[in-house]
Amino acid sequence: MARRSQFEQVAMVHINAVYRAAYALCGRKDMADDLVQTTFLKAFEKFGSFKKGTNCKAWLIRILRNTWYDRLRRQRFERKQVPLDEQLVAEDLAVAETAWTDAEDILENFSDEQIIKALNRLPEEQRLTLYLIDVEGLSQQEVAEIMSVATGTVKSRTSRARMALKDQLASYARDMRLSRGDR
Amino acid sequence: MTHLTDEQFELILQGAQSESDHLADCRLCQKRLAERKALADRLRSAFASIEPDKGLAERIRHRIDVVPDQAEPGRVRSLLDFHAHWKGWTAAFSAAAAVIVLVPLIMYFSTTSSASAAQAALVKIHEHNLSENHHFYSEADPEKLAAYLKGKLGFNLRLPQPGRGLALRGCCVRHFQDLIVGSYVVDTPEGVMSVVVVTDTPQMLGITGKFEFGGQTYYKSSFARMHMVSVRIGDYSYCAVGEISHQYLTDLLSRLLP
Numbered sequence: 001m002a003r004r005s006q007f008e009q010v011a012m013v014h015i016n017a018v019y020r021a022a023y024a025l026c027g028r029k030d031m032a033d034d035l036v037q038t039t040f041l042k043a044f045e046k047f048g049s050f051k052k053g054t055n056c057k058a059w060l061i062r063i064l065r066n067t068w069y070d071r072l073r074r075q076r077f078e079r080k081q082v083p084l085d086e087q088l089v090a091e092d093l094a095v096a097e098t099a100w101t102d103a104e105d106i107l108e109n110f111s112d113e114q115i116i117k118a119l120n121r122l123p124e125e126q127r128l129t130l131y132l133i134d135v136e137g138l139s140q141q142e143v144a145e146i147m148s149v150a151t152g153t154v155k156s157r158t159s160r161a162r163m164a165l166k167d168q169l170a171s172y173a174r175d176m177r178l179s180r181g182d183r
Numbered sequence: 184m185t186h187l188t189d190e191q192f193e194l195i196l197q198g199a200q201s202e203s204d205h206l207a208d209c210r211l212c213q214k215r216l217a218e219r220k221a222l223a224d225r226l227r228s229a230f231a232s233i234e235p236d237k238g239l240a241e242r243i244r245h246r247i248d249v250v251p252d253q254a255e256p257g258r259v260r261s262l263l264d265f266h267a268h269w270k271g272w273t274a275a276f277s278a279a280a281a282v283i284v285l286v287p288l289i290m291y292f293s294t295t296s297s298a299s300a301a302q303a304a305l306v307k308i309h310e311h312n313l314s315e316n317h318h319f320y321s322e323a324d325p326e327k328l329a330a331y332l333k334g335k336l337g338f339n340l341r342l343p344q345p346g347r348g349l350a351l352r353g354c355c356v357r358h359f360q361d362l363i364v365g366s367y368v369v370d371t372p373e374g375v376m377s378v379v380v381v382t383d384t385p386q387m388l389g390i391t392g393k394f395e396f397g398g399q400t401y402y403k404s405s406f407a408r409m410h411m412v413s414v415r416i417g418d419y420s421y422c423a424v425g426e427i428s429h430q431y432l433t434d435l436l437s438r439l440l441p
Contacts, residue, residue: 004247007247012240012243015235015239015240015243016234016235019233019234019235019239020230023230023233029236033235036235036239037239037242037246040243040247041246041247107225110225112229116230119226130226131230133193133197134222134223134226135226135227135230139197140197155190155193156189156190158193159189160189162193162219162222163189165226169222
């Protein structure tokens with residue numbers, strides 16, 4: 001029982017953060033629910049290898065990320081779609097910076113749902129990176145460990161993701177006649 | 184004038200770098216930083232309202248309860264992914280198929296204590312039947328499905344008569360932990376359900392809500408969001424599992440063909 005009790009105290013307390021990260025990844029509540037259950041079962045299995053005193057939330061999100069990518073790979077293999085790696089590479093495409101007149105005013109006109117939807121349109125790695133930095137407040141070093149990349153990659157990926165998100169929202173704003181020309 | 188780089192903006196946002204003299208003088212960089220800050224704040228606030236439903240933690244605890252406390256890695260993995268067991272299983276199964284190999288689920292779960300663990304296992308089998316399952320045998324024809332199941336299990340399972348909105352989707356016979364369990368999936372007007380066939384009695388599975396219907400004794404219970412109804416037919420318990428009313432599950436079990 002000690003192991004379960006410890007797991008409860010150390011890991012289960014992060015369920016909300018893991019759920020939000022799952023939602024950021026898959027964009028659907030039912031899928032996020034299932035993903036979180038699988039993540040915590042895997043975490044329980046591996047709990048013996050978790051180093052006490054280290055960041056358990058980051059550890060759980062790494063398991064979540066790997067679980068999600070495994071699913072994507074399996075789905076794409078079965079459907080013979082574009083390999084995951086090709087989609088991940090898409091992040092390297094340059095994104096032109098959009099000029100906003102008043103960022104805060106424009107952003108307030110979007111609903112939470114629209115903001116999350118725009119985030120969901122980013123490539124997988126950009127999406128998770130930006131989410132972990134901005135929403136979960138993890139350091140670049142922690143995100144680098146979760147994503148198994150160098151810190152420099154996290155820096156550039158965060159910046160590109162932010163610009164891509166801004167571009168998405170600018171596009172929505174144009175549709176909503178919120179852009180400068182229509183105000 | 185050299186403006187701040189994207190990386191410098193990110194470092195400032197993270198609080199890892201203080202704002203430079205250039206930033207104090209450059210309106211363009213100030214504007215860019217303000218935009219980035221606004222976007223980060225808005226993203227954070229958008230997720231503030233996202234939280235799991237209240238039952239999620241409980242569902243995870245139930246699933247963890249199925250796992251023996253001193254779990255060996257492989258045992259947990261088999262709960263998560265039955266595919267892991269499939270390799271090398273076929274040969275062993277061929278030998279086992281000669282005899283009836285549906286053994287009591289409760290024997291396994293006696294080590295973990297609980298009837299609720301057995302119910303969690305039934306739910307897991309149903310969930311797995313609905314997931315992308317390479318080993319699911321898709322077949323809507325009851326005769327072909329019955330023949331397949333008999334070939335695998337060595338006895339005739341009772342199936343519902345298709346029609347009236349019912350359609351067989353297929354079946355799955357596979358290792359569950361160290362056991363071999365047969366189940367089939369039925370699409371109904373009220374949703375999809377699995378019928379899992381085991382040798383345990385309903386009471387052993389913790390399905391203890393006894394009631395009578397059409398002169399037959401049935402048992403019902405609920406676990407997580409799932410309802411289940413079980414009936415004893417011969418040496419086996421037929422357990423209908425799904426997010427469907429007890430009444431409908433009972434009605435379907437009452438119409439299983441001999």
